[in-house]
Amino acid sequence: MPRTTRALGTLGAVLLLTTMAACGGDSGTPNASADEATLTFVGYGGDGQDAMIANWQEPYTEANPGITFVNTSPPDFAQVQAQVEADAVTWDVIAAAPAAAQQNCGTLFEEIEYTGVSEDDLVEGAVGDCYVGNFVLSTPFAYRTDSFPDPATAPTSVEDFFDTEAFPGQRGLVTNVQNGILEYPLLADGVAPVDLYPLDVDRALERLDTIRDVTTFAPNVGALQQAVGSGQVDMFFLPDSRLVPLLDQGVDITIVWDTTVTSLNALAIPKGTPNLAAAQAFASSVTSPEPAAGIARDLGVSPVNTSAPLDLSPNAELVQYNGPANTGETVSQDLDWYGENYNDAVQRLTIWLAG
Template sequence: MTSVSRSRIALAGVSITAAALLLAGCSAGGGTASPSASSSGSAEDTAPVSLTFVGYGGVGQDAMIKYYQQPYMAQHPNVTFVNTSPPDVAQVQAQVQAGSIQQDIVATSPAAAQQGCGTIFEPLDLSSVDQKNLVPQTVGKCYIGNFINASPFAYRTDAFPDPSKAPKTLADFFNTKKFPGKRGMLTNLQNGILEYPLLADGVKPDKLYPLDIDRSLKKLDSIRNDTIFAPNVGVLQQDVASGQVDMFMLADSRDVPLLDSGTKITIVWDKTVASINAFAVPKGDPKAKAAEAFLASAVANPAAVTGISETLGVAPVNLATKPVLSANAKKLQVYNKTVNPGTTVLQDVAWYTKNFTLATQKLNAWLAG
């Protein structure tokens, strides 16, 4: 997906206890104006600048255009955005090594950004961001968080129409004899592909890290022939919508549009893996200051973060928000104990920062095996 977005009109491990506080903040308000973004990042510089924004596509990126980019362009008429998807750290690395940066803002995991901090991704000066209302781990040396993303276990209701005979635990996802059918999992580490096998295998949430990668892959072996391993959320969302998979772990921001489109799915609230979705800037980007200014303004703006949360049904990283969620988005509130009586595990950024390359290499080798 590639599009040019241009507007001059503004549009309107952490415990589950901490996550539950996400919707208990003050009423959303407008953010403070930030310095004009330009190729140099100078407040006085109003030269035209185009920022290439690489997101995950779909309704999620549409929401970022509406709530982050369009209001920013209304305040900074010299700034425009080119939107494309999906993000690829290897592609960013290749651009950095070639000295030819073609992307300015890239959606990624905090761990990927931190591990590549100073080599693949640019250290950011986010000192202007008021962090008092931000969830812990939202701001790192080379990233800033966008929202909390969860990938709960769910199944197509038409595949298991009798609730008494439907999957009820993570262990059921891995029990192909009792629950036959095609599975779907995302290969992105951020969506719990290594955590879910261990949780299903009996590892307690508070004992999950450090991850036993080999044990996790061994558990995945048991469902290899019954599972579609999707490279991104868009592919898996389509697989669910078309009936190619019966049960799956898909990002909550993609579960909501499935429900909105009439696809009947049932969430299994057992143990759910969540992570912070983040933005980073490629190392050596000549427009780094302009990208930095945009990110500082967007994520620190409660009104923008509220809009993202309301549209996608995800947990905001800014506590100064009080989203009014749609009926379907309310069904995906992993941080609401009334909705989710199970356990939510927020990924350990520190562990992934140290082990991201190893985990990626082992997972990729297994997928290719």
């Protein structure tokens, strides 16, 4: 299976990434043992990180008693850069955008000697030179049912999200290219999914201009999840992993299965970690069937391992893009396009958001 670059990442890290690619530090003295280490794991916090602890870390420690974990959040790329430049790396495994890891491969992130299951059992692009994919997420269109209680007059398409006259209300978007903020405006503007790439970023931003005044641009998925839960937004694009906790809490949400954008999440290893062997072994382990199935069960994401046995909760079944609930179409973010255009696209989006 060819290794390809996917572009995912948080907007807050965008300007840093453009300079970080040229930065590097000498690796510290690595711990050659994959059997004895305390790994510092950096995730996104909240329900998602709890699921990672339960499905990845705790079973791994049970099978490898010499490996324990310390958890922290969020995965701040500025902190990665500072640690690497100071040759004082304390983070071992970090949740990272595949494109960010690839663009800084060998400078800020270690090349990974992948030792997991056969790549033939994984989704395409799941393993890169400096990342290991951990699950595939989708960011469907949804709305609070109490905002549109009558199905006859409720939104039914991506286009409706951008129709402020027919569907008034506050919108919500995550300012992260991973979650389709550039794809969805183009889909609403009539671009067919098969014709999305190369992305026309200018056209996407022009379409976003039409809803700027009625849209909450959340800096991260957790912030938008909170806004949805508290009723601050009426309709939104929110990842499946954040929809499940809301549904579990009893928030009445309707998912609009029109065209849904999907993308890959990954783990990376900061350059110079003193626990390189242990970090590589752990990162490789998350692609195994059981860890992959567990994270899918708890978060409603799709497993990176195509043979993972699925036993989803009812609410996870409601949000899984490749399950029976999805009666619409799916478009995967283009690995090659983002690999070449990630920094430029996100910088332009950042400038637009600041305008």
